[in-house]
Amino acid sequence: MSKQKGILTVLSGFSGAGKGTVLRRLLEKYDNYALSISATTRGPREGEENGREYFFKTREEFEKMIAKDELIEYAMYVNNYYGTPKAYVQEQLAEGKDVILEIEVQGALKVKEKFPDTPLIFITPPTAGELKRRLTDRGTESPEVVEERMKTAAKEARFMESYDYIILNERDRLEECVEAVHGVILAEHEKSTRNQAFIDHMKEELKGE
Amino acid sequence: MSKQKGILTVLSGFSGAGKGTVLRRLLEKYDNYALSISATTRGPREGEENGREYFFKTREEFEKMIAKDELIEYAMYVNNYYGTPKAYVQEQLAEGKDVILEIEVQGALKVKEKFPDTPLIFITPPTAGELKRRLTDRGTESPEVVEERMKTAAKEARFMESYDYIILNERDRLEECVEAVHGVILAEHEKSTRNQAFIDHMKEELKGE
Incomplete structure (x- = not known):
């Protein structure tokens, strides 16, 4: 709905899930976003x-x-x-900007506690094997660091169900992932809880008919 | 997420809100939908x-x-x-088809009671005046019928906040409305509650790393 305030959205995901790329593409494609x-x-x-x-x-x-x-x-x-x-x-x-907070799991849960209507989005590759492959293919991480990242991912995975949305970032399907994130934020704007003023106004107007 | 079951969605709205046009366009544009x-x-x-x-x-x-x-x-x-x-x-x-049920308010609430995870979408023009104009401009309704429709709308408006999403169908902005409905249904697919099997699988896989 137009003239609505922006929505604060939290984006998290495993290291190697491709969050950075998704965010860059989102900001490139649409002008309603601001990064925190x-x-x-x-x-x-x-x-x-x-x-x-x-x-x-x-x-x-x-x-x-x-x-x-x-x-x-x-x-x-x-x-x-x-x-x-x-x-x-x-x-x-x-x-009116939709602000995206790219933060890790602990921070995300703190934000949700303080602002319960903040949608939490978790970006993930489709499999653990794919995550490992991406971390390895970067070529910048030693095998020890890759192992460390995978262990961190295992810990973070325990919090996935605390997120509102789980979005896959599949190999060679960046646009799909970007569209899914965008779709989620569009949908959040349409929630009736975010449009109470409009509903009240419409009810009033129709009463007068 | 791929290979997911389809989602049942309820679409309601005032008579004259343009639900039929929105649905036709949605089915034309995307192949994931089936009408009930x-x-x-x-x-x-x-x-x-x-x-x-x-x-x-x-x-x-x-x-x-x-x-x-x-x-x-x-x-x-x-x-x-x-x-x-x-x-x-x-x-x-x-x-795997997303099924859209176009039904009126009472039916919508019954569906929600039986299947609580069904998203309820309410389509509405931006103002009561615009609703009246559309009903009048059709030229097929007598002033009495238009009055009757407006009274029904006033009654239905009382249930708007029971809907999960309120989507505006503004004059000459059909595509925006269609995209908003589509976005909501995409977003519903990404909800963590609909992806528990994936989350469980990912956790298991990462544990083994």
Whole structure:
């Protein structure tokens, strides 16, 4: 329905599932999307720009954001904070953009707890074998790292049923996967729970007939 | 996800909302859909064929179907029975077809009660004024009939929030409406609750890694 606020959607999936490619294609194809930009205390890498890849923060700044409840979710990896600033997401939603949060399983469940009407989408290859093949075919990961990733995947899989939607990303079928994600977000817009104002208005109007 | 069973979807909407046009276009554009064919005790009109527009039944036959619980839902209008035979729907679903049931509000709620995972879609023009205009512009309805339809719409509107999805059919935007209905049904296929077998399989596979 037009003039609706944007929808916040969480996208997760196994490392190697192809989330990044799906997201890039989605943003290329449709103009209703915005990616959420994370804040982090890790230093910028070469080519990374503040406000594009990340909002780069000092530890002190980040902890102030936590204290002021300015983050939708946050976590610490390898001694660095990573989190999702609320303000940026809310701005984008108010402009009618559908904001996609690409985060891992634990963060996803925290977002769902805080904002229960956030659809959680999980992207997965069709089989574990295919996942392993993709991780191996990258050629950048040592066999040990591939093993580590597969173990992480096994842990993450236990949370798949907490997601609202499971979307397959099959080999050579990127467009299908992108369309499925897009379809889910379109469908979310049509939910009657998101259109209560319209329903009330229509009822009122028809009463007057 | 491939090889899934079809999904039964209910489509309702005000008389004049354009449901028929939306359905025709949906079936023209995509090959995953089948319309449910109703059974009725009213006699065939010119050009109507048994098993195409309706399954034509005698009152005795129809009441036997009721007694044997062979109908998903049924109702009586103007002294004739109308209902949805289970067998035909189940055949189509088993073949992987998404079956669309175009029925009115009371029937829709009965289906939801019996099959709670059936998505209910409600098609509506953007305003009551637009609904009236469409009914009037048909030129086939007397002002009294238009008034009657508007009163029925007011009654039906009270049930809009029992529907899962509200989809606008705006003037000159048929394709948008068709895509929205299609998107909703695609999205329903991706729901984790409909993919428990896949999730279980993936978990098992990853455990073995």
